Amino acid sequence: MTSTERSATPPRKTRQRAEIRSAVEALDGFATSQDIHDRMRHDGSAVGLATVYRTLAAMATAGELDAIRTPDGQVAYRTCSPGHHHHLVCRTCGRTEEITLPGLEAMVRTIASDHGFGELDHELEFFGICGSCSRP
Amino acid sequence: MTSTERSATPPRKTRQRAEIRSAVEALDGFATSQDIHDRMRHDGSAVGLATVYRTLAAMATAGELDAIRTPDGQVAYRTCSPGHHHHLVCRTCGRTEEITLPGLEAMVRTIASDHGFGELDHELEFFGICGSCSRP
DNA sequence: TTCTAAATGAGAATGATTCCCATGACGTCC
DNA sequence: GGACGTCATGGGAATCATTCTCATTTAGAA
Incomplete structure (x- = not known):
């Protein structure tokens, strides 16, 4: 019930998800959910912090992003090659x-x-x- | 000021430090500071949680223990071979x-x-x- | 358009870890 | 052995990333 799970229902297309995606794609290196949320807010995009967390985690699970854990324990994301x-x-x-x-x-x-x-x-x-x- | 630091003052020998050391040495695998604190408490040893955190971190820095980060982000310790x-x-x-x-x-x-x-x-x-x- | 389940957001809740600081105890110098 | 300066301790508050709750909004199917 973890990896055998087929994408039962494709995720809906929302404004937030699209904005988060482009924010992540604009990054050079890894960034935490908070970093991305801050950057988006700075750029005038209003998306809730919880949504950023949820979306990034989902994208990582779906294999669209790479997630690593920084030495101080935070999770950071980045787009990367397959x-x-x-x-x-x-x-x-x-x-x-x-x-x-x-x-x-x-x-x-x-x-x-x-x-x-x-x-x-x-x-x-x-x-x-x-x-x-x-x-x- | 991090790794170039020579052990200026050797740590003092205290009851707590000794008890923590033997608790860690009694482990089979990795355990978090909280696990060790619980185990000690269960075994009748009274040591503050903050002290367990401090001591394990210090022992790991001194190379006496190995520290890893579990998949869910917690730090776990274990004695191990050099x-x-x-x-x-x-x-x-x-x-x-x-x-x-x-x-x-x-x-x-x-x-x-x-x-x-x-x-x-x-x-x-x-x-x-x-x-x-x-x-x- | 209508309807329903999924997505969102704001804040509360959680949980690991660290900080604060008054008190206690090593180790040293006499 | 005793006095003292310091480092160590502990308990509870504080921090901080992350998750949860749940009322509200909205994408997408009918």
Whole structure:
């Protein structure tokens, strides 16, 4: 009842959902629901905070956005290319690069099954300092 | 002023700190500060919740414990062997296996430097369902 | 247009974590 | 062993992200 769920009813098209979508697409890096809500408000768009939370979470579940958890525990979203990949996020400016780690998935699946584990899930994101931020 | 900090003053030995340490060492898998506080209270040990939070965080910073963030955002701690490694955590029972991913670190460092990123840090933990929990 | 279920929004509620600060207890110097 | 300066403690308030509640609005089907 979690991932086997087929999109029973497609989400309705609302003004709010469209505005949230374009706000997220205008981002460079990851942003939290609050960040996006602030930005939208700043840009004159009036959408409730709860709606931003709900919509972003739904979009992430639907695979339209990537969600990561920042080191301090907040959830951040970002549009990204399809296919499995990870992120290299700058701790200072938030700039994000998508990276792929060929072979990692298979390696992990093997190790996990050696330990009897199944239904694996993982979140692997790297946080560092990008080139522009490390130059004094 | 974060990692360059030398242990200026060694922490004092207190009853609370000792009790917290043994409570953590008695664990099988990861547990949150609240879990540990509950367990201690159940075992007749009276230590303030704030103290448990402070002490576990300090122990993790000192490298005496491993801290991970669970999928729902809480911080969990566990004693573990020295050296860099990752964890395979059962979503159902919390059982934890330590795993190493030889080559991953080097691979990531290479990719990161290709992108101009430095001072890398990462948290890579796997959550799955262990053998005993997946058998009906 | 009409109707119904889904979506929205404002604020309350929740829950983990941290802060505040008066009190208590290590460790040190005598 | 005793006095003292500090760091540690604890309990409750405060914070902060996130979720819930529920009355109201609205998309989309009939």
